[in-house]
Amino acid sequence: MRVVANSATCAVSSLCVYRLPGVFDQDEEGLVLVLDEHPDTGLHEEVRRAVRACPTNSIRVVENG
Ligand code: SF4
Known part of the structure; x- marks a missing residue:
């Protein structure tokens, strides 16, 4: 997984x-920064939840990135 943000x-x-x-x-x-582009597998579901919860769709994941 690779995490991408659009500040x-x-x-x-x-x-x-x-x-x-x-x-x-x-x-x-206050604009979003990605600290860890490749979070541990144990965090992936929480990252997906954060993506769904972002009110402006400013973060996304590339599952095979
Ligand atoms: S949840 Fe979305 S709008 Fe809120 S700080 Fe993160 S990227 Fe920005």
């Missing part, structure tokens, strides 16, 4: 950062 559409809701602080972070403006 241009991020609404600074912080939801993904609260869910997965080891995978997502925010820059000084």
